[in-house]
Amino acid sequence: DSTAYRVVHAEGDALPSLVVDRYGDLIVAQLLSAGLEAVRADVLEAIHDVLRPSAVLLRNDTSVRRHEGLPLEITAAAGSPPDEIDVREGTVRFGVRPREGQKTGAFLDQRDNRLLMGAVATGRCLDVFTYHGLFAIHMSARGQSVQAVDSSSAALAVARTNADRNPAGSSIHWVEANAFDHLRRLEQTGEQFDTVVLDPxxxxxARGSVERALRGYKEINLRAMRLLAPGGLLLTCSCSYHVSRERFTTMLADAAADSRRRLGVVRYVGQAPDHPELLTVPETGYLKGVLLRSLE
Structure with missing residues (x-):
């Protein structure tokens, strides 16, 4: 139940190097290979014929194009793409700035996980690495209070604007801070939360940075586990393709042992189904996560 979703997920949809996202009547596409670039006109014609958008924006500014000898550019390919467009995700409304931000303007791969947390969040909620605040806003409809943390003042400015679009958004307390430092401070002061989201x-x-990454993941998860109130929920995610599901889960088990907390698995989660994963192309399945519950 969303007006923002992925239409084409590259190899996952048997269209390598092509990404097509829909935001209301706007299509934002990425052509990531020289082969696709050579048939750009045909791709745009197909988008028009099938999707009938009011405008098409090409977000061809991702660095992978450099490997193909292609320029980085953001181009209006049809109509007049707006600087910002309002979209809906369940009952949550937020703005997307398609020329700015990560990916094509929003992290659509986490849509179902945001809807999940909006349905199960309770009590005091903590959203770490909040970015544009979408997990926090979803949780604000059910939680008593939400604290949302990010190190980027620009991201938090967008998050506040998104919160203003939603009735419960005023309950969110925004914190500009380094996530590692803030989690450490919360632990030192004995804070407890009923619902925690880690979406770093x-x-x-790169493959060579996996061990360092796992140490970072373990630190934030260890501290988040210690912050959980009895019966509390922790959703923890990784979008690092080079960190496998197996290694991520092993890291969580090690963190749980060190935290001396008893945690149960509620469910394993991944990217939304409009980001299909191919068994033979592991790169298409980069997002992994686990919803845990404190059993104390």
Whole structure:
């Protein structure tokens, strides 16, 4: 139940190097290979014929294009793409600035997980690495209070604007801070939360950085586990492709042992189904996560 979703997920939809996202009547697309670039006109014609958008924006500014010898550019390919467009995700409304931000303007792969947390959040909620505040806003409809943390003042400014679009958004307390430092302070002061979300950026962007990334993941998860109130929920995620589900789960088990907390698995989660994963193309399945419950 959303007006923002992925239409084409590259290899996952048998269209390698092509990403097509829909935000209301706007289509934002990425052509990530020289082969696709050579047939750009055909791709745009197909988008028009099938999706009938009011405007098309090409977000061809991702660095992978450099490997193909292609320029980085953001181009209006049809109509007049707006600087910002309002979309809906369940009952939550937020703005997307398609020329700015990560990916095509929003992290659509976490949509179902945000809806999940909006349905199960209770009590005092903590959203770490909040970015544009979407997990926090979803949780604000059910939680008594929400604390949302990010190190980027620009991201928090967008998050506040998104919160203003929603009736419960005023209950969110925004904190500009380094996540590692803030989690440490919360632990030192004995804070407890009933619902915690950890949705960090990719800590491992190359194979050689996996071990360092796992140490970072373990630190934030260890501290988050210690912050959980009895019966509390922790959703923890990783979007690092180089960190496998197996290694991520092993890291969580090690963190749980060190935290001396008894935690049960509620469910394993991943990217939304409009981001299909191919068994033979592991790169298509980069997002992994676990919803845990404190059993104390």
């Amino acid at each position: 950026p990719a800590f491992a962007k």
